[in-house]
Amino acid sequence: MSAPARLLLLPLLASMTLAAAEGPRNPFWPKGYEGERTPISAEVRKKPKPKPKPQAPKVGQKAAADKATKEAAAKKKVADKEAAAREAAAKEAAAKEAAARAAAEKAAREAAEKAEAERKREITPEEWKKAKKSLKFSNPAVVKTHDGQVRATISINGNIYGDGDYLSTTVDNIRFTWRIRWEDGGQKLRLEHVRARRLK
Secondary structure (H helix, E strand, O other): OOOOHHHHHHHHHHHHHHHHHOOOOOOOOOOOOOOOOOOOOOOOOOOOOOOOOOOOHHHOHHHHHHHHHHHHHHHHHHHHHHHHHHHHHHHHHHHHHHHHHEEEEEHHHHHHHHHHHHHOOOOHHHHHHHHHHHHOOOEEEEOOOOOOOOEEEEEEEEEEEEEOEHHHHHHEOOOEEEEEEOOOOEEEEEEEEEEEOOOO
16 A cells, blocks of 8 residues: 555544544434433442232132121121111110100199199188088087186187187198187187188
8 A cells, every 4th residue: 555545544544443432423413413421330220129019819818808808897787787776776765855854844834833823713612611621520618707707619620729719721732710709608609711821
């Protein structure tokens, strides 16, 4: 090879050596663009471990798991049913208690109103007669004193009463009071109405 040919061949070999050292150039890059060079690290990359795949349960294990699930569901259903029954019973008991309380309050109110109306009701002559019939008279006695006066006494319901004394008795929750009056020289007894009042 002649010297001029060798001189022409040297730059060509140099450019080829440089291109081989730099690596192949992307033909789609524009002229003058060399791209971005990323340095290669000498560190060894660790390959990520694959995630273990969940093992499919065996046939016996799956049947046992299904059975346990069904039993748990059945127990929960029974527990829910019992809880609902207890709640319903509690509500029913509360309703009965409230009804009984309301009935008792109503009865007490009606009794109080009836007692108040009875207390305010005017006492009739028939009630005076009924009260007089409850009295038991016995042992009338007429005594003349040394000064000539006549004293008369009588036993009523076990107690001795003289002229002017007050007699009281209770009949049908009414307190009746009379005043003892002797007439015709102690021969005739008269009961004079004083008052009658209803007891609370």
